[in-house]
Amino acid sequence: MQPTVVLSAGKVRGSTVDGVSSFLGIPYAAAPTGAAAFAAPRPPAPWDGVRDATAYGPTAPQPGYDPPYDRLLANPLIDGADYLNLNVWTPAEGGEGLPVMVWLHGGAFRNGSNAVPTYDGQAFARDGVVLVSANYRLGLLGFGVVEGAPANRGLLDQIAALSWVRENVAAFGGDPDQVTVFGESAGGMSVATLISIPAARGLFQRAIVQSGSAEAVAEQADAALVTREVAKRLGVEPTAEGLGGVELAKLVAAQGAVASELRAQPDPLRWGRTTIAAGGGIMPFLPVIDGELITRLPLHAIIDGAGRDIDLLTGTTSEEFRLFMVPSGITAAMTAEALPPTLVRLGLSPELAAVYAAGRPGYSPGDLLAAIVTDNFFTMPTVRLADAHASTGGKSFVYEFAWRSAVGGLGACHALELGFVFDSLGEAAALLTGPDAPQELADEVHAAWVAFAKTGDPGWGRYGNGARPVLRFDHPESRQLENPRPDELARWTVETH
Template identity: 40%
Template sequence: MAKHPDGPVVSVESGDVRGVWRGDPGGSNASAAFLGIPFARAPIGELRYAAPERPEPWDGVRDATGYGATAQRGDAGTTLIPEPSVAGEATLNVNVFTPAPGERAAGLPVLVYIHGGGYIAGSPASPWYDGRAFNRDGVVTVTISYRLGFDGFGHVPGAPSNRGVRDWLSALEWVRDNIAGFGGDPSRVTIAGQSAGGGAVLALLGMPAAQHLFHAVWAMSAALADVSPERARTLSAKLAHLAGVAPSRDGFSSVPEETLTSLQEKAATPESKDRLAPVHLLLEDGLSWGPTVDGDLITQPTLAALAAGIGADKPLVLGTTDDEFTMVTDSARGKLRLVPVSLALAQLKLPRATRRAYLADNAAQRRKGTAAVLGRFVTDAVFRSTVVRAAEARGNAPTWVYRFAWPSPVRKWALHCLDVPFWFDCLDADGVTAIAGSAPPRRLADAVHGAAVGLIRDGEPGWPAWTAHPGTTRVFGGEASLPDVVADGYRSVRALL
């Protein structure tokens, strides 16, 4: 490591970067942060719809003490995870947090984290994604950015498909080629993510082109997209019509990114007067923007790829919170209390026999009212059923399953994103009290974060694998009277499979 009076300096392929120490260098808990390092050139101009290209070299020492530009533009408003937008054009960058900058012989395990946001939003600059706690436990941590929404995932004739996916691959290649300079071992890389980030790491797990770039996976609340080619083309045509341009690379290139971003939600909204049409679309077809089955990088849907044995040599941990989106339906519980729960589920096109079986398996949730059941149903259909399908698709591949069951004292439910500050062990970070209250349990963070470190460092999280005993589930934050590990933790979703 080069010495520098203003902070640690590390050499990467493109040049030298200067980070910032947190804590006294040489201290037991000291670590360094290198922020906003480009892994690819700015995706603007001719590169807007191109595959990522390696950054141009620079002279001297590049300052890496502040987060780089984000693909998310403007103020995202109040979100469950604070994810700030950073202005600028060079949006393809990585942040590296390390306890051993410049120590090439350290050989520490590496975590690469992919943020969520439905593939249309989100930012790697969140204070929750700081790798300080993982550094304390001997893990080099990297957070990455990628192109979002239509620019990242939309169908553009004449342009490479899945540009956001190509950004993930390019960032992982950067880690492979440069992480040793930060004390990391490129042969011990775990990828992890939450929500769309969880879907991202599952997509990578099922992608032949990605297999050499990582060695283990942790997927939190994975939101798969697997957009069909037909749907991708239809959405592209609708967006072009709304923007008033030809559905071509030249046509889309003539429209500012901000304009397409403002129109992409309208393009993905069903042309129906049925107020439930967007919910039906989500339940039946999934997210509109995200990884597409393009026949190139992604040759088949993720679960089919896992069932075919792709990624079977890599340990996988996956799970969800118990009530990802019940907070949404709970806001209408006053109106919904008058609606019979079976009728409400029928409105969501759940067949009668399935409704009966599902309600029988969710008697405890049913006692909480129609709003609670509807929230759990959407949670199960979008998130929790994916856990079981993925675990079963993996067959004999090493797989561990968990549930995050601790209900927030301020949000009532074990809701979407609540597990993230426990996983990163950042309970004192900005924004945590808004979702987890003023006294989130320290022991729960120790358990969740400790399991993550176990996978990253040792290849297993510390409870019996689903592989050996299908159904086996670790329950984080459940009732004190219940065991931490249960025999069939996702039994309540079986009717939906």
Template identity: 40%
Template sequence: MTQPVEFVEVATRSGVVRGRWKETTGEGANPRSAAFLGIPFAEPPIGDLRFQAPVKKEPWTGTLDALEFGATAQRGDPGVTLIPEPSIPGESTLNVNVFTPSPKKAEAGTGLPVLVWIHGGGYFAGSPASPWYDGRNFNRDNVVTVTASYRLGFDGFGWVEGAPANRGVLDWMAALQWVQDNIADFGGDPGRVTIAGQSAGGGAVLTLLGVEAAQDLFHQVYAISSPIPDVSTEAAKEFAAKMAEKLGVSNDLAGFSSVSEEKLLEVQKELSNLDPSQMEKILKEGLSLGPVVDGTLIPRRTIDSIKKGVGADKHLVIGATDDEFTMALAEMESKLKWVPKPLLLRQLGVPKKARKAYLAANKDVVEAGNYRLGGRILTDRMFKVPMLEAIAARRNAPTWVYRFAWPSGTFGFAEHCLDVPFFFDCLDGPAMAPLAGDAPPQCLADELHHAAVQFIRTGDPGWPRYIKKDRVVRVWDVPSQDVPNGFASVYPLVG
């Protein structure tokens, strides 16, 4: 016999929302989690608002049912993805999902700490409606959790003359402002907000770390597999010109506004199609779409803002999986085994002076063959080198660093996205086996998730800070351990 649905209501500044109670899993303080889904934080970005900064949602009357996920900026069937991230049709794509164990108003200073999650997807895909992003087990451990949507692709990040740049970044900030204004009504503390994300979401939170105008919207950062996009103004304008030419419209607000969403997405996909053969081009030239160094909201490269001390007061946890992008070369494995190693290293951009030292520092993947070696090089150049540069730029700012090294039961190495279900402690979620195998270790999820909760609560994840003297890195594996110079295998690539 099924249990009756138990609803719960919360009064926000915009109006009353109705959510429902759900069960948590595992052992913790709270056996139940209240989920409020698809709460709009801005008006639908359509019509005259399509290429504009987000406009705060007008209050509503009555009670808004927040029982289903809201519309997503991702359109259509995304196909097979590493993380299940469904598309949901509709116009109101700027919304948040709130998961809380205590849906009652918290007085100042008494609320629970808050985690705000920004999804990945290369800035052109992804969805906050993934079952893997359900905050129920953070709720179990007394952390209020929010997942946020934002405009993707050209609508969110394309250069449009006559319109504000970085609309996707403005969406992140609008969602965070909504949290500041409303999260106390859900039992959260707006004075203890940790922003986190993975892949493009990790790049998003690092971008926000370097944005002066965003500093009052959050207090800590947890960056997972976080490349720093920093699309140049020149590159953004060049891509916009190509889009306009292909679409046959003027390269400005009027021209792009005249194009349907469907047609724009079709051309965007054609001009920014990513495949393994383009990886080296991406490493050299960067992404076509993503946060743009526009001279105003993002006045300089993120690394330069960090060097100037922006975000230095924020505690940061940052890391990557050992072999993020090895899968990108899977279809080329049979061909790569015949490529001489010096040629492979040259083609993948390893400087000549660094090649001997790099091979010596990565003996395990060298022995595994060129496919694994090429994937490790891509991983290091795209994720770990920028990460180490960002860490160095923070100097003595409080920073903790990790590697996720547990090898997937499916792939035999720690690939992109593998650590996400461990972070959320959702190994019982759907579509787990294709990424992690049939028996991912719950003990590792318990350990990693506990450290994340501890960081969100206290600002310290429980292992030594990363300082220049010993560069201790937490290596997540079975067993996990703290390793001095834990990224030594990458050092030959760091200038």
């Protein structure tokens, strides 16, 4: 069966498998090529006839993951100009007024796509949700500060995709007034930022921030340093005209080289003391405070009430930073003597080493470093986001994903929860989970996400008004904790003004 749907730009033909219809690679914006490479997104050109939508569309230009992460993170690359596209899964029996979920992938704002097999929306549609997954511009094309171009083009793409959903999702049986936007890592950071900005208001009613932050923005001047370095390597001016004339493959290669250098030496004097370098060099490309789309730190806007009418589900994995430290050998190489000065270089108190060692007997120095850095970059930003949203009356829920993978000592690492959220514990998810991931836990996590999309309540205690419940997902048993790890987390500065 090949279902056909009429959209604002033309007709598309999808496919149906096991009671779910999918429509893949639908352009929500015009191809950002030539002079439009650094322009704001434009509506797609209408097409005649029926457009085939049975295969994933092109992915955004990107360098791919470096070893060993290319063996841990599935990241298909598909060539083509129409990479501002999205996929839709919906129940084949049709209907109307179904809840909608819009997925924004992660990848440090420079990798990833909606074609990753783990993000298959089959299970969400099976359970009565219209699932949409969108690409957006990455790296310098999406987030570089470029003279003669609007800033935050990747975020503008995401807003364009959400606007497309509002205009077209009813054709798939979805309710445009019941939209949940969700994302992980850079996608989660995007969601937190979208909550805070007026340009996205009214495009979604619920939000899920997985391993994200409402503090992941750069100052324009800092971000411009990265753009200038890329342009210097290419021998062009750091302008839309200069960079727009560079062959795409060379542009991607140059940005990859600069990113590698920044990871190796995140010198704050060179790369910006408070923003680019503060991320440890992992994310050289970030949304920026441009005075137009983003006027201040998203967290501060949320503290002042932005997004109070949006239901929020947010959380982390228990051991996020093990993904970044174990495969690279950092945890194995760390010694007790080197741990305190390493924390100082990261801008953290060396006293944290003793605090965490006291509460974690048997941990190696490398394990302690991973735990501390996890809390710095993920746990505490999540706490601050939940506190800020709940303090203005926002409906907030918090989770922690604690099940530990046996793959290479990764534990409950960054991105591990994705196959459970999508109920897609297949070959791609198994790169992180291993072959024995518990399906029962996937059933539980996925059901919570579906419940939140349908009702605004994932099934455990609401966060705020003095209550700090966290649902810890694990196998064989998940349970709700009240204010977990208060002694350790109290050691962190949580003042946000």
